[in-house]
Amino acid sequence: GAGVSQSPSNKVTEKGKDVELRCDPISGHTALYWYRQSLGQGLEFLIYFQGNSAPDKSGLPSDRFSAERTGGSVSTLTIQRTQQEDSAVYLCASSLIGLAGIAYEQYFGPGTRLTVT
């Protein structure tokens, strides 16, 4: 079946521009995650959505970063006024959530490689 998809696969932007990254989770997965993968930093958690609950935004590195999840499905990560240090691969994942809020396996998308020049 279809896995998690992300678009675009690559994005090159100039410093100071805004970018939007899109994630389509696996159908039926109520939990959606964004992570950032950068050289030397590994994988960092950014934000977590679960159903209609308020998202956990504790991993967003600055107020230039925001994310939405519309209709409990597609999510958009927006970075305003991009900086060179935002260059990274942005990964989206989705999962089912079981009892007591424990997630089942997270399935990852292919990522969006963002380059800020």
Add this chain to the structure above:
Amino acid sequence: AQRVTQPEKLLSVFKGAPVELKCNYSYSGSPELFWYVQYSRQRLQLLLRHISRESIKGFTADLNKGETSFHLKKPFAQEEDSAMYYCALPYSGAGSYQLTFGKGTKLSVIP
């Protein structure tokens, strides 16, 4: 705060040799730990989780609470094992769930 440490950025072994990828964690409580793998030009995927006690692709990992370690082992490395490996520790609480990843170890199996 919980933390995952993978001390080796790069590990090179010869085909057929044993391989051990190290992972240490800091966590108060009874942890659940994962190993994720990312092959070249493929997406990140779950390799194994300690509660399932499975052997996947010949890899095993044992949780050692005394040493706070979850090292990944395989007795005989294969070329197709070359990949990035990430150890991960989940955090669950206050309406959130997330994975804390180590910085990863790149395994290179030399033919």
